Amino acid sequence: MTQLEPLAKIVEPSIENIIEAGKKIKDGGLVSFPTETVYGLGANALDEKAVLSIFQSKGRPLTDPVIVHVIDSEYAKTLLQLTDKQKMIFKVLTDNLWPGPLTIVAKSSELIPMIVTAQTGYVGVRYPKHDLAQLLIKHSGKPIAAPSANRFGHVSPTRAMHVFDDLGHSDITILDCNEKYQSPCKIGIESTVLKIVSDDHLVILRKGGHSEKSIREIIDKHFGNEIRIEAINKTVSNQTSEGQEAPGQLLTHYAPDIQTFILENTLTNNIDNNSNNSSSNIDFSECVYIDFGNQLPMEFKNKCLAYKDLSESCNIEEASGELFSVLRWSENVKNAKIILLPDLRKEQFKQLDNSEAVFDRIFRASSGKYASLSLINNKVLF
Numbered sequence: 296m297t298q299l300e301p302l303a304k305i306v307e308p309s310i311e312n313i314i315e316a317g318k319k320i321k322d323g324g325l326v327s328f329p330t331e332t333v334y335g336l337g338a339n340a341l342d343e344k345a346v347l348s349i350f351q352s353k354g355r356p357l358t359d360p361v362i363v364h365v366i367d368s369e370y371a372k373t374l375l376q377l378t379d380k381q382k383m384i385f386k387v388l389t390d391n392l393w394p395g396p397l398t399i400v401a402k403s404s405e406l407i408p409m410i411v412t413a414q415t416g417y418v419g420v421r422y423p424k425h426d427l428a429q430l431l432i433k434h435s436g437k438p439i440a441a442p443s444a445n446r447f448g449h450v451s452p453t454r455a456m457h458v459f460d461d462l463g464h465s466d467i468t469i470l471d472c473n474e475k476y477q478s479p480c481k482i483g484i485e486s487t488v489l490k491i492v493s494d495d496h497l498v499i500l501r502k503g504g505h506s507e508k509s510i511r512e513i514i515d516k517h518f519g520n521e522i523r524i525e526a527i528n529k530t531v532s533n534q535t536s537e538g539q540e541a542p543g544q545l546l547t548h549y550a551p552d553i554q555t556f557i558l559e560n561t562l563t564n565n566i567d568n569n570s571n572n573s574s575s576n577i578d579f580s581e582c583v584y585i586d587f588g589n590q591l592p593m594e595f596k597n598k599c600l601a602y603k604d605l606s607e608s609c610n611i612e613e614a615s616g617e618l619f620s621v622l623r624w625s626e627n628v629k630n631a632k633i634i635l636l637p638d639l640r641k642e643q644f645k646q647l648d649n650s651e652a653v654f655d656r657i658f659r660a661s662s663g664k665y666a667s668l669s670l671i672n673n674k675v676l677f
Contacts, residue, residue: 301463305455305471308427316468317434325352327444327458327469328431329479330423332396332486332504333619334452335364335441336467337431343408346440352465355447358538359545360413362398362486363420364439366432371420374438376402380494387517388489394424396482396504400490400540411440413538421486427476442542443485448533450549450622450660453480457623483616484656488541499526500541502652528655530663548659549619551626555634556666556677557657558584577632579673583625587614587637588644598673601628605637611647618656633675635668636661
């Protein structure tokens, strides 16, 4: 079978290439660009046909909305329908948290094609905190609709080559990053998604780069007890036909190409009877183990096929920045049968600010599947 030549190309972020990429957006084409969270796959948000090409390139269902990226909070308001009170809330949020990893969801204006909103009539807007992303938006002269630049459901990309590996078959200009610009994807996970439900009610639909605590502190400081904030943890079947109001709601998301589990328990006593069933256990020597906080006993680190720690010092920001690149490394370890991920629900991690956002990615990368490790016979049970 003849392998097709890739259509995508990675280009250096020269001003000429950025201007050309902006023109490509304006003309209805696709450009992938770095942000402070992950690489995005961008198109003119006001061009329905261009936005459709995002879904086609990624294999993304039309039930999953895309976020609109802007560089002007006043312009962003023209894309939304807000009451006077909601405009006040919007201003407080954007004055304090933009540019940055916060997506604000509200009713969309007539400017936004319904395909952007997954037919829900709600759109998320965001001002990215990355100089290259900002330059691209500026030179395009358009708001840019952009989900993560990967195969739908696969691990989010944090490098230009990740985008090429997943989407090389599409006619995409991929802007690389160099020392002239900020480091790409330093936060490493996607933005927090906050919906303005009403004049006195906000809902965090997806935890991400801005912590729930920081959002609550800002709202409480300016509005006191006037506004109720709730955080939901929604998990939707990948076969859903219902349009979602925020991306990142599906059970299987950010997933490596080999089976992945959360390591829930480390067993030191007799193995349960199920361990003799070959379909429910595997040798630890065939596993990639991703740790957090140096939890795996030293004598077992050389017994797994490959090992990495997201942060030996239990630094959530460090773990956030490393997670997706480590997941992509893990799926490419030769002879790996499964990947084991850390359980950040444990008591010693609960006090770490924004650990829930990182665990959300871990949970969906594993499709919510758990496993145990027997230290007696070096078996992983699942």
